[in-house]
Amino acid sequence: MVRERATALLVDFDGVLRRWDPAVAAGVEREYGLSSGVLAEIAMQWDRLQPVLTGQVSHADWMTSVADALTPSVGDAERARAAVAQWQRYRGEVDPDVLAFIREVRAAGIRVGLGTNATDLLDADLAALDLVGELDVVVNSSVLGVHKPAPEYFRAACEALETAPSQVLFVDDEDRAVSGARVARLSAHRWSGPGDLRYLRAALAY
Incomplete structure (x- = not known):
């Protein structure tokens, strides 16, 4: 089946637009005599992470x-x-190549949304990273009450973009999110780094 040309872009935040320097956490762990990787290991335990991603608890409580x-x-x-x-x-830090791509895409008249599993700190993070106004819509799981890869998440994202799922190109660095997007009938690309931008430009064909 020939897919429709994408007319909107939905990008993930962490791992795509925002990147993290692992040396920061490693430095804190060394300073406090903690085992390597323990901060993320504890924070990412699903029974602790899932409530904050769906807005049941605050980032501070997490x-x-x-x-x-x-x-x-x-x-x-x-x-x-x-x-x-x-x-x-x-x-974290903004990936300058991804931000330049987003600006380029928007300048071509294509709507761009941020599709992220995030906490109630997202708006503050976007402001701190000077990203306010860089995206047409922001779809935050903690506001929706449902997270990727649920089909309901992607339906809400497409509605926010005012674009049919078959015309949305989604970019994420996690296989489960990419698979979930495809189930929801979006085109989806598994992000591996800025080297993927050439493919994404061709897929959007602007």
Whole structure:
């Protein structure tokens, strides 16, 4: 079956538009005598992560739960909270190649949405990274109450873009999200880095 040409773009935030320097977390872990990778390991435990991604708890509450779980490792609750706070001060970095691509796409008249599983800190992060106004729509799982790869998430994203699913190109760095988008009838591309931009330009054909 020949797919329709995409007339809108939906991009993931973490891992595509925003990237994280792993050295930051590693530095905090060394400073506080923690095992390598433990901060992300605790934060990403699904029973802890899922409620914050669907707006059931706040980002602040999520980080409090991470500090509580970390306390036995550092032996002191205040020290655990300090470690988490120091880790959280770093809010990542914008990938300049992806941002330039988004600007190029929008200048060509194509609507661009941010499709992300995020917390209630997303708006503040977008402001801190000077991304306010760089996207036509922002689709945040914690606002919707449902996260990728659920079909309901992608339906809401397409509605926000005012574009039929078959005409939306979705870009994400996680296989499950890409698969979910395809089930919801979007075109979807598994992001591996800025080298993919040539393909995406051709797919959008602007």
